[in-house]
Amino acid sequence: MTNEELWQSALGEIELSISKANFITWFKNTSILSNKDGQIVINVPNGFAKEWLENKYNLHILRALRNFQEDIKSVSCVIATNKESVSREPSVDAIIAPPKTRLDFQKTTASGHESNLNPRYIFDNFVVGGSNELAKAACFAVSQNLGRIYNPLFIYGGVGLGKTHLIQSIGNEILKNNPDFKVKYITSERFTSELIDSIKNQKIHEFKEYYQKIDLLIIDDIQFISGKEKTQEEFFHIFNHLYQLNKQIVLSSDRAPKAIQILEERLRSRFEGGMIADVSKPDFETRMAILRKKVADETIPISNEAIEFIATNVKNNIRELEGALNRVLVSAQLTKQTVTPEYVSQILSELISSGKKKGITHKHIIKVVSEFYDIDPSDLVAKNRKQEVVKPRQIAMYLMRTELQYSYPGIGSKMGGRDHTTAIHAFEKISEITKKDEKILEEINFLKDQLYTII
Amino acid sequence: MKLICTQDNFKKAIYNSERVVAKQNTLPILNNILLEAEKGFLKLSATNLEIGVVVKISAKTEKEGKITIPARFLSNFSTNLPFNDSVLLEISEQNLKIKSGAVKAVIKGLPASDFPLIPKKNTEFLLNISSIELKNILSKVMVATALNEARAELTGVNLILEKDELFFASTDSFRLVEHKLMIDKKNCNTLIYNLFIEKKNNIIIPAATLIELNRIISADTEGEVRMAIEDGQIFFETNGTILVSRLINGKYPEYKHIMPKKYNTRVVGDKKTIQSAVKMASVFAAGKGSEISLKIDSEAKKVFIGAKSVEVGENSTELNFDVSGPSQEIIVNSKYLLDGINTVSTSQVAILLNSESTPVAICEINEKTGEVLGDFVYIVMPIKA
Numbered sequence: 001m002t003n004e005e006l007w008q009s010a011l012g013e014i015e016l017s018i019s020k021a022n023f024i025t026w027f028k029n030t031s032i033l034s035n036k037d038g039q040i041v042i043n044v045p046n047g048f049a050k051e052w053l054e055n056k057y058n059l060h061i062l063r064a065l066r067n068f069q070e071d072i073k074s075v076s077c078v079i080a081t082n083k084e085s086v087s088r089e090p091s092v093d094a095i096i097a098p099p100k101t102r103l104d105f106q107k108t109t110a111s112g113h114e115s116n117l118n119p120r121y122i123f124d125n126f127v128v129g130g131s132n133e134l135a136k137a138a139c140f141a142v143s144q145n146l147g148r149i150y151n152p153l154f155i156y157g158g159v160g161l162g163k164t165h166l167i168q169s170i171g172n173e174i175l176k177n178n179p180d181f182k183v184k185y186i187t188s189e190r191f192t193s194e195l196i197d198s199i200k201n202q203k204i205h206e207f208k209e210y211y212q213k214i215d216l217l218i219i220d221d222i223q224f225i226s227g228k229e230k231t232q233e234e235f236f237h238i239f240n241h242l243y244q245l246n247k248q249i250v251l252s253s254d255r256a257p258k259a260i261q262i263l264e265e266r267l268r269s270r271f272e273g274g275m276i277a278d279v280s281k282p283d284f285e286t287r288m289a290i291l292r293k294k295v296a297d298e299t300i301p302i303s304n305e306a307i308e309f310i311a312t313n314v315k316n317n318i319r320e321l322e323g324a325l326n327r328v329l330v331s332a333q334l335t336k337q338t339v340t341p342e343y344v345s346q347i348l349s350e351l352i353s354s355g356k357k358k359g360i361t362h363k364h365i366i367k368v369v370s371e372f373y374d375i376d377p378s379d380l381v382a383k384n385r386k387q388e389v390v391k392p393r394q395i396a397m398y399l400m401r402t403e404l405q406y407s408y409p410g411i412g413s414k415m416g417g418r419d420h421t422t423a424i425h426a427f428e429k430i431s432e433i434t435k436k437d438e439k440i441l442e443e444i445n446f447l448k449d450q451l452y453t454i455i
Numbered sequence: 456m457k458l459i460c461t462q463d464n465f466k467k468a469i470y471n472s473e474r475v476v477a478k479q480n481t482l483p484i485l486n487n488i489l490l491e492a493e494k495g496f497l498k499l500s501a502t503n504l505e506i507g508v509v510v511k512i513s514a515k516t517e518k519e520g521k522i523t524i525p526a527r528f529l530s531n532f533s534t535n536l537p538f539n540d541s542v543l544l545e546i547s548e549q550n551l552k553i554k555s556g557a558v559k560a561v562i563k564g565l566p567a568s569d570f571p572l573i574p575k576k577n578t579e580f581l582l583n584i585s586s587i588e589l590k591n592i593l594s595k596v597m598v599a600t601a602l603n604e605a606r607a608e609l610t611g612v613n614l615i616l617e618k619d620e621l622f623f624a625s626t627d628s629f630r631l632v633e634h635k636l637m638i639d640k641k642n643c644n645t646l647i648y649n650l651f652i653e654k655k656n657n658i659i660i661p662a663a664t665l666i667e668l669n670r671i672i673s674a675d676t677e678g679e680v681r682m683a684i685e686d687g688q689i690f691f692e693t694n695g696t697i698l699v700s701r702l703i704n705g706k707y708p709e710y711k712h713i714m715p716k717k718y719n720t721r722v723v724g725d726k727k728t729i730q731s732a733v734k735m736a737s738v739f740a741a742g743k744g745s746e747i748s749l750k751i752d753s754e755a756k757k758v759f760i761g762a763k764s765v766e767v768g769e770n771s772t773e774l775n776f777d778v779s780g781p782s783q784e785i786i787v788n789s790k791y792l793l794d795g796i797n798t799v800s801t802s803q804v805a806i807l808l809n810s811e812s813t814p815v816a817i818c819e820i821n822e823k824t825g826e827v828l829g830d831f832v833y834i835v836m837p838i839k840a
Contacts, residue, residue: 021481025504046701047574047688048504055572079687081704095631095713095814095836 003032006068007042013064014057026052029080038073040065043080050077115175115183121168127293129286132162135277139166142248142275143173146181146216150275152239152249156256157279158445160317163252166279167218170250174216184211185218192224192231199230211238216248222271223253227262236267243270259442282318287311290318291325300329302339309341313348324348360451362400362414368450369396372443381416394426395444401427403451456492456520456546462555464512465542468499469533471671471696472510476526477503487523489570490544490551492516497544500573501526506664507573508671509697520546521567532560574699576690580681581616581651583642586672586693589680592623592634593669595798595831600662601627608705611659616652624710625662630791630835631710632798642679651684659707660689664700671696714834715814718807720780721827722751722758723820726804729760730796732772736762737789739770746838747789749806753782762789785811785837792817795833811837 001009007030015023029045030053042061044050053061054077065072123143128136135155142153153170155163171183186194198207211217217238225231242249253260256278257271282290291307306328314324328347332339370377373392380393397415400406401423408420408427415423434441472488480486480503489500497514500507532553536542539556546552546564553560601609606628615622624633638648668691672680683690684702691698736747740762750759758776763769785808795817796804803820805827817833820826 021483025482025485046504047699048502048507048571051572051574079701081687081702095626095628095710095834 001068003035006035006065007032009068010061010064013067014060017060017064018057026057033078035069038071040072040075042075042077044077045080047079050079053077115171116185117168117171117175117183119172121165122172123169125293126162126165126169127286127290129282129289131282131286132157132166132279135163135166135279138275138277139170139250140173142250143170146174147246147248151243151246152251152271152274154251154253154257154271154274154276155279156253156276158254158281158317160319161279161281162318163279164220167220167250167252170248171216171218181215182213183216183218184214185220187220188222188224188231191219191235192228195231195234204234208234208238212241214242214247216250217242218250218252220252221254222251223255223260225263226260229264232264232267236264236270239267239270249274255442255445256438258438281316282321284311287315287318287321290321294322294325298329300332300339302329302332303341305341306339306344309344310348360404362404362406362411364451365396365399365403368447369399372447372450381414383416394430395440395447397423397426398430399444399447399451403448456490456516456522456544457518458492458497458514458516458545459541459543460497460512460514462536462539462542464514465497466533466536468497468510468512469529472499472501472508473526473530474670475503475506475508475667476501484523484565484569485571486525486527487565487570488526488529489521489523489567491521491567492519492544494519500570502571502573504571505661505701506667507571507697507699508667509573509699511695522546522549522551522564523567523570524551524562524564528562532562573697574688576683576685576697576699578683578685579644579647580683580690580692581644581648582638583679583681584621584636585639586678586680588636590669590672591800592636593665595800595833596623596625596632596634597662597665597669598625598794598798598833599627599630599632600625603627608659608703608707611661611703611707612665613707613710614658614660616648616656616658618649618652624707626708626710628708629788630795630833631713632795632834633710633714633832635830655684657707658684658689659703659705661700661703664689664698668698671698713814714832715807715809715816718780718816719809720751720753720778720783720807722776722778722806723803723825723827724758724774724776726796726799726802728774729776729804729806730793732760732774733789733793733796735770735772736760737793738762739764739767740789745789746786747792749783749785749787749792751778751783751808753778753780783808783811785815786839787815787835787837791835795835798833799831801828808837812839813837 011027014027026049030049031043033041033043035041042053044053054075058075061075062072065075123136123140126136135157138150138153139155142150155166157163168185171185174181174183195204195207198204225235239249251271256276257263257268260268288307288311291311295302295307310321310324310328314321328339328344331347332343337343366377366380369392370380373388375389375392379386379389380396382389393415397411400411400414401408406414408423411423412418412420430440430444434444469488476486476488485503489498491498491500492514494516495513496511496516499510499512502508536555536558539558541555543554544551545554549564549566551562551564553562596612600612604610609625609627611625613622613624615624619638621636621638622633623636624631626632668680672678672693678694680691680693687704688699688701733747737745740747745762747760747762750761752759756775756778758774758778759771760774761769761771799817799819801819801822803822803825805818805820807816807818807827808814814834814836817835819828819831821828
């Protein structure tokens, strides 16, 4: 029996023979320090416990201990002084500089909290390129003529392309010029949960009133209200109210209003009633510009070639682009290396190799397309002209051309030995449609996503 | 028990012992004060199991005996007692009968046998410290003790016992106070003391203990406080009152090395003037850190104390102080700076510093010679710009 077990057993015994308050008061934080030749030394936390245990409870303790170890003759106590003290961080300086609380002297917009806006998102640090020119221009125009042009403003585009940055910039610009304006930035998910809360607490009236007093309402990721009927209804009323008062509404989504599923028709038409602008993937030059802008704030030198390397290899969205740059900078800082293209390629090798182009074949395309349109893969390549397979077949051919850069004759033979002119026709037709029909474009983008995530 | 004592002594004894009684106790008896009548004196004991106080007052004892009485009750009773020369105390069964002048009372008590035993000193007193000096030191070093229990060792005062002097120090890791006290050889049990410090010369006394000690020491007397240290506990004795306390288990951070040996820039000025300038700046200082700036212009022999914040605005106070050494500009927490200035007991204050990132010291100035006094040092770390 170890000392610890012995003491635990004895304590169990003692606990029964004295009152709980006494037990807690006197036996808390005690332990057996040594057990030698029948002489037990107990560690106690203070002098009071020592006096009390030695003088009042000595017999109790002795008796309890003897039940488990018969040869115990005496019990004494010492006050615990951890001599080999568990010296916590001995090298730490006794005093340190107090933390600086005021992070920046620049203004953090007084109403920043209420509006939910992130003060970092402003027009000045938004990099404009061909892919987002229109959206930026529209947002800027809105910020200068609130509620009078482009109402509502609808911005859409893929993840990490700067939608949130743009729409928050409107809010920050407004607050900069008119601090008294009521600006509210909210995600549609938060909007929904606030609405649910207000219904639960029977405060739906206050909820409506609050939103109807806003000068600029910015709702991010509006596509999430799809399928939520009550939210759509309330939003519809708030929307109408604000719209009639010429209050500005700005919405963002990852797809065009047409492509949002389960959205009430009256909302859809309203979304389309103002200005719709899209942000798409940045071109190479824009990516370079973004990286240069980021690098300008850094102290670590990074060569133009290295920036070019990142811009060439990370294409899909700006968030990834920034992530890649940060990764390079941080690891360069840690290892104290100079940033060369070789170094970048080494650091980013994982990111790039996990990049999406590898390993996709025409089989994947056929699989994804047939699954999406719910038709049999064999039908897709079969020689027939059933109405329902014609479009999917063309889309499959289109994807083979755009994503895999197959030759037209190659595409024809992969699609059940068709002529290369069929492939040309399919590609041109789909290309043409995507320019006009948002819905098809949306479908194709979705298919591409599927295609790359499937691996 | 049956005895007569002066009302004055009786009240004082209750006043000195009652405060250590904790408000929330698992053990009901801990809410009580133990009264013991022995030949020639009455002894009052109280404890919260961290600190114990025993007060002895002279009394004319007819019959010995002891009883415990609820502390709060006894305290309320004694403060409302109308003035009279003497108090008569008598136990009958489990009750304490009190009679003083026109007031008579019977208070229900608990048996004394359940009352905790206050630890008794087994060793000789190490040394005596003048009450006034100790009181002065305590009031200064208590400023910087940490309130947060996260680092238990910082909630106490560090006492380092050297051959010729004692060092009292406290820090909450942002500022540090150190006060030196020369040992008066006449008042020191040199032989035992030297033996003792060879074994152990660094202890941590809980702040609560010293607050209590500070109250018990009466400033008007020319008295002395006797001190003894044993394993894990410390004893103080003054004026018939014994205070015993646990010591904090742990290692106090090593601080000597961060105190600069010398300072390049020295500013000396009137305490009240600089106090009000810092207070004014703290009005403008923003945020929880309430940062203020201290600009020392050595050419113009001026000191500027000011602050600015986005919401409020900014201010600056110009002080014509005695400046020597190079110009400096630092940012400090106004509360920490003010605490340091407040503890200075001379009418002139010295601020000593080297740079904007090294410790800043606040010291006292000898009124007659104008020299910087070395016993008391308050150190605060500037905020990194």
